[in-house]
Amino acid sequence: MCGIFGVLNTNNETKVSYDKLLTCIQLQYHRGPDKQQAEIINPYVGLAHARLSIIDLSDHANQPLHYGSLSIVFNGEIFNYIELRNELKGFGYKFTTESDTEVILASFIQWGVDCVTRFNGMWAFAIYDKENGRLFCSRDRFGIKPFYYTLHQEDFLFSSEIKSILEYRPELRKPNYQAISAFCHESVGAENIETWFENILRLPPAHNLVLEKGQLSISRYWDYPVTAETDISDDEAFKTYKEIFLDAIRIRLRSDVPLGATMSGGLDSTSIVCSVDKIFDTRIDAYTASFGGGATDEYDVVKKLKEDGFDFISNKVEVQYDDFLKDLKDIIYLIESGHSSPAVFPLSKVNKRAREKLIVILEGQGADELLGGYIHAVFMDHFFDLIIKGQLKKALKELKEFRKQWSLKSSILMFGRYNLPFWARTLYRKWSKIDRVYSGELVKYSKKSFKVPKIKYSKNETRLNKLLKEQHQLGLLKLLHYGDAVSMMHSLESRLPFMDYRLVEYAFKLPSNFKIRNGLGKFIHRKIMEDILPDYITNDKRKIGFDTPIEKALAENNALRNILLNGTIYSRNLFKKEVVKQFLEETIAKKHNHSTLLFRILTVEIWFKLFIDQEQHEISKLKSSTDIRDNQIA
Structure with missing residues (x-):
């Protein structure tokens, strides 16, 4: 996992500055602390790379990497690179490194742009061919790795992080109020093609970009299956x-550096860690966030797994929020936008601690959106699918099982939230008086405020499958975005077995009863883990997320309240002070919980301070801090 940056002048008039190129990639030091390198490929093309060495640690694998007339900068991992390498050797290719980067170049020579359909991994890369002046760029199927770009005054710039683009072209440091408004009103984030900066865009997941003779073209190379295994x-x-x-895990264990995993007491991450132990006979470090005990603390489950004979090194990360504002600034600096989920805090703490020993970490991200894990949000669609099919008895049985654990009222509300049209959601916000907090540019909000790639549905697709596709292509992108940023913040590569494209394709072809059965989501995964995991994991119906005491922080942290009530926030004419003050007072007094909205407003103001006001900021160094105590069970 690394950082990439490049500049191509499309009319061959303005030369690329080597000094600026190098400075821009050095801003991504946290993504690649092992080597930052910039090269002028020709006077009008420059490529730069920040390397976090994972596969082939030698200097020969540094980037930009060259193969004939081709030069590449690559961020990510191709997990099936060994199989591809062996196949390419059969075509006569001679490799000079052991890296997956060279496999990409050889694959591009052999199969052209279609090479990406053979890759199993996560990637954002750019290949420049100096013979024909053609630039080919690609982003992985699900958007695990970021790719930002802009075409500005005949310069095409691309990067893993926007801050490098802004360093090369400071005049692009302009807020995109439409994207910010979409975030504030409906938490639209990384699924939006537009970023929080005007004219700086995201390459959508599963898309290629070609720049040739000044012409830019973008095309989709992969999509979700539309046929089902009935x-x-x-x-x-x-x-x-x-x-x-299991094969998704196997190929993600390939690493020339120390590897471990995050581990909650839940099904997804536990499946990975315990499979590594029982199936692959490998003992790894596992890191678990702990919040001082209580119902939402899952460390007791991890400890019980150790007692039951599972062989992994358990690392307990006790999470505290003493540096809440400093941590939040670090996170916003890396995310480069606001973020609506305070779950980034414990994830960052866990990653920071893991980086003391590891460089690669396995995580369970992606299972919920794939298999109906957010059961309270998807159950009603499954229920109506059964009714539509005439399976009334089965529908009532599922409903009875569901109600043993979950609130039907809550599920109905979630059903309405997902199915309300845009105009109805707008009407609700006005009726609930939430929208009265906005002013100026943020009042202007419509469907045109954000751009999301169209989701394709088949004619006979179930309501459940349609909803899971939306979750996987929209909501999950937000989680992948902050997951990448927060892992890279600590120079840590995150690998996600549940995002293996073969698993995604197979799951979306399966009938709904393999996802939800007996009122439980992720049914098929629970079943296949029964011979590995104990019943208290496979039959656990709880869905516990990270505990993040935002209400407590708002009540006790004077610095947070000062940002929300004073300073520059109201000079921007985006929020109404009297309404923010009212919402804050009601939240502190526990009359009404506005903490989610207040957290969004807080992240917006911090973003403006960091990126528009250019407040000086340096991300946290890679060392343990006083809020993380050393607790390890070997």
């Missing part, structure tokens, strides 16, 4: 799914 037995489905899942 006639498949449990045994066949379980066998195939398990084979794919």
